Amino acid sequence: MNRKRNVTIALTAATLSALLVYGIYMLQLRQIRFQETVAVVVPKRFIPAGEQVTADMVESLSIAKASYRPDMIVDAGEVIGMESVVPLGQREPLLAWKFDRYRLMPGKTESTFQIPKEYVLSVASGVRAGDKVFLYTTGKEAESRRLFAEAVTVASVRTSANVEIDDPDNPHLFAMAEGDLENMYAARRSANGAIDAVNLNLTEAQWLALDALCRAGERRLVIAFSSESLAIGNREEQP
Structure with missing residues (x-):
């Protein structure tokens, strides 16, 4: 009887030891996974x-691989130049849905201004809503120069009938949002209508500077298309 009991105790002890070793192994394995x-x-x-x-x-911030989500941004180039849709906390992993590529609405320090016709000398014919443009001033008695160092965003471009200039069957904004430069170019080529009004997203300081230079009529604006409008699409095409 004692022998049988001793065997049972030995088997039980061996089983418990095996479970303990297995538990330690799984704990170490889990720790290793979290350390990745x-x-x-x-x-x-x-x-x-x-x-x-x-x-x-x-x-860049290193986080446990177990905490990683597929929509987290790992390449800073994906968000540089974009705008935040929601507030972002310090050292909070950035998620793709929290950014917008092209915002036609003005930013937090901007307003949308319709540029008076008498202020404008010329507008590049290919300018469309969502584009980045450079503003230049020129005049008979004034030296031509760039008005702002940075490009500004076009909120809308309209005809004299107050219709947005675009290809109704293939809007360029769809292709722009997808970074499809070929379709974006095709949509612009197919768009019809002479530009009559341009709305720009400007800060108050930018508008006041522009108005001060142009309201006397001695200087007028030249609105030029900027390649910054294509920067995100080009970045996505890079391997």
């Missing part, structure tokens, strides 16, 4: 909604 990390892009500081992201606003 992946670098994601996070803000260096709080970013409010509507602010355009620049390179100095983001950095």
